[in-house]
Amino acid sequence: MFRTTVHGLAFEDRARHLDTVSPREELLLIPDPPGGQPDDVWVHVPAGDPVGHLPREIGAWLAPWMRRGGSARVQVLKVGPESEPSWKRLLVEVHCGG
Numbered sequence: 001m002f003r004t005t006v007h008g009l010a011f012e013d014r015a016r017h018l019d020t021v022s023p024r025e026e027l028l029l030i031p032d033p034p035g036g037q038p039d040d041v042w043v044h045v046p047a048g049d050p051v052g053h054l055p056r057e058i059g060a061w062l063a064p065w066m067r068r069g070g071s072a073r074v075q076v077l078k079v080g081p082e083s084e085p086s087w088k089r090l091l092v093e094v095h096c097g098g
Helices: 014-020 056-067
Strands: 002-005 026-031 041-044 050-053 072-079 090-096
Touching: 014 050, 026 056, 041 056, 056 090
Parallel strands: none
Antiparallel strands: 002 090, 026 041, 026 072, 041 050, 072 090
16 A cells, blocks of 8 residues: 555646545546556546546556556545646555455
8 A cells, every 4th residue: 555646637627526526535547558657557547537647656556566467446535726746636545455
């Protein structure tokens, strides 16, 4: 288990989804298909829209692990105000395994 921020909120109007999520809510984690660079793990709202991705240092090991069958789930800890930098607005907790 670890905590991290979600990156990429500033692109493609993804931050608009922050109005629909709240602390303790479970979101979806979806790794990029194999062979792509960078190797990101994307965070999606339950309806399926992407919010952003986990930091690249995490995606580099988590995406291959998930594609090999590892399971991970993510829960919202904090949604920050618009005045915060985009890469700090969404704090999540990731649980690997079980």
